[in-house]
Each structure stands twice: as C-alpha cells, then as structure tokens.
Amino acid sequence: MKLDDLIALDMHTHAEEPCCGHRDDGYDEFQAGMAKYFKNPAGAKGMLPTVEETAAYYRERRIGCVIFPVDAERETGFRRYKNEExxxxxxxxxxxxxxxASIDPAKGKMGAREARRLVREFGVKGFKFHPTMQGFFPNDRSAYVLYEAIQDEGAVALFHTGQTGVGAGMHGGMGMRLKYSHPMYIDDVAVDFPDMKIVLAHPSFPWQEEALSVATHKPNVYIDLSGWSPKYFPPILVQYTNSLLKKKMLFGSDWPAITPDRWLADFEKLEIKDDVRPLVLKDNAARLLNLS
Known part of the structure; x- marks a missing residue:
C-alpha cells in the first residue's frame, strides 16, 4: 500500500457477501432492515458487494480500506464469513x-488460538467486535483471554459502540440489546490492556460524551467516525475532532451501508480545521496501523 497515492484510509468496511453459499434463514430480512435504516437500496435488493467488488470500488477512488466480517453466529444464527477467506x-x-478479522469472545481459548494464527499466518492487523450482535459486555472477563492474544500480537481491537442499525425497526429489534455497546464498558478494557490499541467505532449515540471521555482519558483509545453521515455529527463531536482528539479521530464509512462517496461529500461541508482534515482522513489511521 503506497500511502502517498491514497487520498484517504477508511477504517470501517464490512465483508458482507458471499457467506458460505446460500443465505441463512432470516438473513434477507436482516439485510432488508439494514437497507431501510441506512437508506441503502443495494441491501434491500440483495445486491451487496463482494470483497473483490469492494476492492475495485476503493481502488477506483484511491482510498485504502480496513475490511472485516463479523462473527455473530452464536447470537444471530448467520454463519460467519471465514476470516481466512x-x-x-x-x-x-x-x-x-x-x-x-472477527472472533466471538465466547470461543475462549480456541478463539485466542485462532487470533494468533490469523495474525501470524494471514497478516491480519486487527479484530472487530460487535458487542450487541455478539451478545456480550466488552469488560466481561471471559473475553480477556482473546484480548490477551490480540495485545500480545500487536493487533488492534475495534469495538462497535452506541446504537446499531442491526435489527432496527424489526420485531423485538431482532433480539439485539443496545446495552452491550455502551462505550464505558470499554474503559475497563483500556485499563486492563493498556498496550492494546482500541478503536471505538461510530458516534456513540446516545453515549457520545462517554466515548469522548474514554478517548481523552486513555492513551490507547481512538474513535472512528463511521456509521453516520457527518451532517448528523453532534456539535461536541466536531469540537473534540478539531481540538483534544484531532490525532485520534479516524475516517470510517461503514461500507456498504454508507458509501465513502456519501461520507466524504458530507465531511467536506463540516467545519473541520484545514490542518485537522488530513489527520482524520488518512494520517491518524496510518499511524495507528503502523503504516507510516
């Protein structure tokens, strides 16, 4: 990856399709709900991009991207996209x-073994957690054996925080419990694993100030700005992006739910200082991922 050739680094893209052949029961309804929430017609029509198509899209735009599946088999019944693939x-x-990559923390020592292998043999740079989809509190001690492996291998831990489009508007919210994604639970993780780089994904509605507090207090905690169009960012998030957290804020889209085209166009209209824009769009992520 030649950083000088890229205009931005997207810290948050999803590998959605294909997954192990035919779709599991309920998967179409889940994607239709996501498409409605994010106003994304591709998901509703079953036209989600493959990883190869994602690469072509980003290459055309000269944007680097971090890509991952989500291992939520235990809670959703949807088979995970293989990390190795x-x-x-x-x-x-x-x-x-x-x-x-993504590993359900409930897999314990087996998950920790998988994490080490993925880093050493497949060049995986980090791990995505979705506490609401995976049904766990991030500070649950049962997850610590996996965090230990991630910290030991020098990888990044990226946690979904705040409300989610998963299950939004669906019967019973598709069983998704928002409480698991409160960013303050990750404060405990940052204390107990101070050498593990942690990213709080998304503006953490309705706990935005708590997320900003954790990121300002803990040196190893960053925030990615994915999952929301920048035009909806609360003023305090813009304020901290321009000041105390200017070296810790990261561009993220949440592809394919939100495209980088949409995100970047709205970010351009945001009142962000000229010297801060390149930090958010590329430089902070490059430093976090040891690319620069």
Missing part, C-alpha cells in the same frame, strides 16, 4: 485493503 482476498488486493 477475507484475509486471502485482501492479500490479493494489498495495494488497497488491510484485513481485520
């Missing part, structure tokens, strides 16, 4: 893609 495709597109 995503990493192998990313390796073939290493000019534009950086592979992250």
């Amino acid at each position: 995503v990493a192998e495709i990313a390796a073939k597109n290493s000019d534009i893609m950086i592979p992250f």
